[in-house]
Amino acid sequence: xxxxxxxxxxxxIRTLRAFARKELAPRSxxxxxxxxxxxxxxxxxxxxxxxxxxxxxxxGGQETDLLTMGIVTEEIARGDFSCTYGLQLxxxxxxxxxRNGAEEVKKRWLPPMIGGEAVLAIGLTEPSxxxxxxxxxxxxxxxxxxxxxxxxxxGISLGMVAHAIMLFATTNPAAKARGVTAFLVPLDLPxxxxxxxxxxxxxxxxxxxxxxxxxxxxASHRLGEEGSGFYQVMRGFDFNRVLIALACLGxxxxxxxxxxxxxxxxxxxxxxxxxxxxxxxxxxxxxxYIDAARWLxxxxxxxxxxxxxxxxxxxxxxxxxxxLSVETIHQCLLLHGHYGYTDELPFEQRLRDVIGxxxxxxxxxxxKLVVARELMGRESLPY
Ligand SMILES: Cc1cc2nc3c(=O)[nH]c(=O)nc-3n(C[C@H](O)[C@H](O)[C@H](O)COP(=O)(O)OP(=O)(O)OC[C@H]3O[C@@H](n4cnc5c(N)ncnc54)[C@H](O)[C@@H]3O)c2cc1C
Numbered sequence: 001x002x003x004x005x006x007x008x009x010x011x012x013i014r015t016l017r018a019f020a021r022k023e024l025a026p027r028s029x030x031x032x033x034x035x036x037x038x039x040x041x042x043x044x045x046x047x048x049x050x051x052x053x054x055x056x057x058x059x060g061g062q063e064t065d066l067l068t069m070g071i072v073t074e075e076i077a078r079g080d081f082s083c084t085y086g087l088q089l090x091x092x093x094x095x096x097x098x099r100n101g102a103e104e105v106k107k108r109w110l111p112p113m114i115g116g117e118a119v120l121a122i123g124l125t126e127p128s129x130x131x132x133x134x135x136x137x138x139x140x141x142x143x144x145x146x147x148x149x150x151x152x153x154x155g156i157s158l159g160m161v162a163h164a165i166m167l168f169a170t171t172n173p174a175a176k177a178r179g180v181t182a183f184l185v186p187l188d189l190p191x192x193x194x195x196x197x198x199x200x201x202x203x204x205x206x207x208x209x210x211x212x213x214x215x216x217x218x219a220s221h222r223l224g225e226e227g228s229g230f231y232q233v234m235r236g237f238d239f240n241r242v243l244i245a246l247a248c249l250g251x252x253x254x255x256x257x258x259x260x261x262x263x264x265x266x267x268x269x270x271x272x273x274x275x276x277x278x279x280x281x282x283x284x285x286x287x288x289y290i291d292a293a294r295w296l297x298x299x300x301x302x303x304x305x306x307x308x309x310x311x312x313x314x315x316x317x318x319x320x321x322x323x324l325s326v327e328t329i330h331q332c333l334l335l336h337g338h339y340g341y342t343d344e345l346p347f348e349q350r351l352r353d354v355i356g357x358x359x360x361x362x363x364x365x366x367x368k369l370v371v372a373r374e375l376m377g378r379e380s381l382p383y
Contacts, residue, residue, distance in 0.1 A: 001032060003295070005071070009067075009071055012068065012071055012072070013071055013075060015346070016048075016071075016072060016075035016076065016168040017075050017078065019026050019044075019048065019075075019078075019079070020075055020076055020078045020079025020080070021078070021079060022056060023041060023044060023079070023081040024041060024076065024079025024083055024086075025078070025080065025295060025346075027041065027080070028079065028080040028081075028082075028204075028349070029343070029346065030298065030348070031080065031082065031203070031204035031347060032082075032201075032203050032349050033202055033203075033217040033343075035203040035204065035206060037160075037161045037204060037205065037206070038080070038082070038083060038138070038204050038205075040316045040319060041080070041083055042083075042086060042116040042119075043115070043116040043117070044116070045076070045083065045086060045087075045116055045316055046114065046115040046116020046117065046157075047115075047116070049078070049114075050072055050086075050087060050090075050380075051086060051087070051090035051113060051114045051115070051116055052090070052094065052110075052114035053068060053069050053087075053090070053094065054066075054069065054073065054091045054094030054095050054098070055090070055093070055094035055098050055110050055113075055114055056094075056098045056110070057105070059095055059098070059110035059111055059114070060110065060111045060114045061098065061110065061344055062113070065301075065305045066239050066242075066301040066304045066305050067298065067301045067302060067305055069087070069091055069239075069243060069301075070242060070243060070246050070297060070298060070301045073087050073088070073243045073246045073247050073250065074085060074246040074247065074250040074253075075250065076247075076250070076295075077246070077247040077248070077250030077251045078250045078251070078253070078254040079247075080204070080348060081108070081201075081202060081247060081251050081353035081354065082203070082204035082205045082349060082353065083204075084160075084243075084247040084250075085158060085202065085205050086116075086119075086165075086205075087243065087247075088240055088243055088244065088247075088258060089119070089121060089122060089157070089158065090113055090114070090120070090309065091236075091239070091240065091243065092111070092122055092166070092233075092240055093109075093110070093122075095112055095235070095236050096121070096166055096182060096223060096232050096233070096236055096305070097109060097110060097166065097184060098110065098212065098225060099183060099224075099232075100182065100223040100224035100228070100232060101223055102220045102221070102222075104220060105184050105220065105221055105223075109164055109184065112125065112163075118163045118164070119155060119158050119161050119162045119163055120162060120163070120164050120165065120166060121156050121158045121164075121165045121166070121210075122156070122157075122165065122166045122233070123153035123156050123161035123165045123166065123167040123168060123185075123210060124136075124152060124153070124168045124233060125154050125155045125156070126138060126151065126152055126153060126154055127152055127154045130155070131362070131363060131365075131366045133168075133230070133233075133261045134176045134177035134180065134230055135176060136151075136168060136169060136170045136180060137151055137152075137170075138150070138151025138152065138153065138167070138168070138170065138212065139151055139169060139170055139171075140169040140170070140171050140183060141171075141179060142171070142219065143217065144221045146216050146217065146218060146219060147183060147216070147217050147219060147221070147222065148172075148214050148215070148216055148381055149167065149169055149183065149185065149191075149212045149215045149216075149217065150202070150212055150213060150214055150215070150216075151169060151211075151212055151281070152209060152210070152211050153165070153167065153209070153210045153212075154209045154210075155197065155207050155209075155360075156207055156208050156209070156210055156365060157202070157206075157207050157360070158205050158206070158207075159194055159196075159197075159206070159207055159208025159210055160194055160196050160206050161190070161205070161206070162187055163186065163187060164184055164185060164186045165184075165185050165187060165210065166182060166183075166214075166223065167183045167185045167190055168180050168181070168182055168183075168230070168233060169183065169228045169229075171226045171227065172226070173353065174227055175227065177230040177231075178227045178230070178279075179227055180225035180227065180229040180230035181222060181223075181224075181225075181226045181227060181228070181379055182222070182224060182228070182229035182232050182233070183217060183221050183222055184217075184221045184222060184223055185212070185215065185217055185221065185300060186217075187210070189215050189216070189217070190215070190216075191212060191213040191214050191215040191216075192210065192211070192213075192215055193210070193211045193213070194208045194209065194210050194211070195208060195209050196208050197209065199356065200352045200355060200356065201351075201352030201353040201354070201355060201356050202352075202353050204253070208306060212273070223322070226325075232264060237314075237361060237362065238304070238310060238311050238314050239282045239300075239301070239304050239310075239314065240361060241314040241315065241317065241318035241361055241362065241367075242297050242300045242301055242304075242310075242313075242314045242317055242318070244318060244321075244322070244357050244361055244368070245293065245297050245314075245317035245318055245320070245321030245322065246294070246297050246321070247326060248321045248322045248325035248354045248357055249290055249293055249294050249297065249321050249324070249357045251329065251350045251353065251354055252324065252325040252328040252354075253288070253290055253294075254289055254330055255328060255329045255332040255346070255347060255350055256283065256286055256287060256290065256328060257291070257334060258332070259331075259332040259335050259336065260274075260283060262335070262336060263279050263280075263283070263335060266337075267306050272348065273335075275310040279335060281372045282331050282335070283331075283335075286324075286327075286328040286331060286332075289324050289328070290328065293320055293321045293324055294326065296313060296316060296317050296320075297317045297321065299313060300314045300316075300317060302315035311370065311374055312370070312371055312375065314373045314376035315362075315367040315368075315370035315371045315374070316371055318361065318362060319363075319364035319367035319368055319371075322354055322355075322357045322358040322364075323358060325349065326354055326355055326358065327371045329347055329350050330351060332347055333345075333347035333348065333351065359371075369381060
């Protein structure tokens with residue numbers, strides 16, 4: 001058993017922590033206030049190679065291990081939470097498109113995505129289907145060498161800026177999960193329309209509703225075999241859920257560090273407030289939980305990197321870490337007194353940002369069903 005990062009990983013942490021502090025954190029509030037997509041930061045992350053971590057080498061990717069992706073996500077979250085969505089989506093695209101895409105699709109989309117010039121979204125959720133993701137209404141019908149796509153995708157992160165979407169549609173509704181097929185759909189095609197959602201947080205990247213009205217794509221844009229889409233996305237979610245957890249923990253950890261510095265400075269009743277147990281104990285508790293959750297995340301990624309099952313661990317951290325992050329950031333906000341409640345300090349924004357990922361990519365309730373199923377078998381499920 002070895003809990004230490006390698007010297008290369010330590011170096012990566014130092015580099016990205018400096019990048020997040022200098023280039024992301026000072027602009028994060030502006031992006032949130034203006035709901036402006038951070039293109040400049042996106043390109044910088046592209047230059048640093050952060051969008052190619054899971055993509056095949058021949059298209060400009062790096063095929064790094066998942067542990068490295070975890071480190072990157074945690075560090076970027078310290079600077080700006082919205083930017084971690086780019087890492088998640090590029091990671092999923094690297095896997096889903098990289099493993100299942102036709103040559104022309106990979107050539108067209110992976111290099112610009114890796115460079116931070118093209119954004120790929122993921123479209124699973126629909127207006128009437130979220131947690132029950134096998135029951136999609138969006139249809140893809142084969143017509144000679146094309147597919148015709150009709151339906152609506154809702155709650156899609158980066159939906160207003162994305163250039164293409166990894167879209168999951170049913171090619172055989174009766175087959176439920178086994179009828180779900182993945183496609184790469186460019187979003188400038190006739191029949192595509194989009195409208196923004198007004199979200200509580202992560203406003204820099206935003207979410208949208210995307211409609212597909214008889215959108216025609218070449219059959220070569222199918223990702224993998226018909227009926228394999230559900231399994232592709234669930235395989236991706238198994239590691240992406242850990243990345244989400246680490247993003248939430250990165251935001252919590254940086255909040256805690258800022259709070260530790262503040263409570264040593266701030267005086268009340270003639271002494272620094274850190275000397276009151278009512279102040280130091282919540283900090284000690286939060287640090288304990290964050291450490292435990294963080295190592296469970298890295299264990300899940302280690303299992304994944306070693307080809308071992310990690311569905312249970314990834315569902316565990318996906319329900320726990322976002323909740324823990326919300327509670328920790330809330331506590332940090334309170335420990336800053338009335339200043340914490342203003343938008344001069346980053347806590348209110350971080351709180352709004354992390355709440356979204358208590359829901360996105362699977363709610364806590366659904367994650368607990370997964371943990372229970374992994375522990376006790378399918379007889380524990382209500383369906
Ligand atoms: C910030 C954010 C980003 C997102 N980004 C994307 C994206 O990029 N692409 C995409 O496709 N989707 C995205 N989503 C959508 C997200 O994946 C869904 O919202 C999520 O899967 C839940 O689905 P739902 O909203 O339809 O809720 P529902 O499935 O309708 O659930 C409503 C409530 O019922 C509970 N519930 C449902 N079933 C059960 C059950 N069996 N047992 C107990 N409780 C249950 C849920 O936990 C929840 O509390 C995003 C959502 C958010 C908030």
